[in-house]
Amino acid sequence: MLRHSIMETPAGPFTLVVADSGAVRAAGFTTNVPGLISLIHPALVETTEPADDVGPAQAAVRAYFAGDLTALDTIAVEQRTGGEFMGHAWQVMREIKPGNPVTYSHYAELSGRPAAIRAAAAACARNAVALIVPCHRVLRTDGSLGGYRWGLPVKSWLLEHESAG
Known part of the structure; x- marks a missing residue:
């Protein structure tokens, strides 16, 4: 299961798509969740539901925008490609x-x-x-x-x- 949350940031709306493991599979400055999910490698796409809070990644994004520029460094990410x-x-x-x-x-x-x-x-x-x-x-x-x-x-x-x- 994937969960997504849209948050307001000073740079515009920002959406996170996060796996149950807490790893971010997609993120972008958009409210178009289906469009964002389309960027995820097909092997990593799962059923997605909205959530108010998607965990540590969301807290890290808030901290980044509050001035902690290294807050995102430890957030787990899952991306795949063919090469x-x-x-x-x-x-x-x-x-x-x-x-x-x-x-x-x-x-x-x-x-x-x-x-x-x-x-x-x-x-x-x-x-x-x-x-x-x-x-x-x-x-x-x-x-x-x-x-x-x-x-x-x-x-x-x-x-x-x-x-x-």
Whole structure:
């Protein structure tokens, strides 16, 4: 069973989809729960029901927005993909520190494949657990924002929040 909760944040509504184990399977700045669930790997999709509180992940998101920029670091995440690189790249993404965004090329290098800039960008694009797996901390090579599934105003807000912390 998966549980989901929509919470208000300074960056906009944020939805968490959490497994019984407490691991986050999807998260994003949206109220569209079916759309968010569609981002989860089919092998990880289960029946989903709303909940007022989905546990430690929700408390960590609140703490993050209250200024504890490391609150999300220990939240368990479950994502799957068809290849080894993507899973490894998501782990590496979680190691990018708040206030220290990196470029796609540097992210590819950190992920162990410096020439795989497009694969690094794909890891960002296919990330189903926004904020907790911080794809917002990856920028274009020229330092501009690039894309973000939840909109550039949200990405910009998150980066400003983290640089102020």
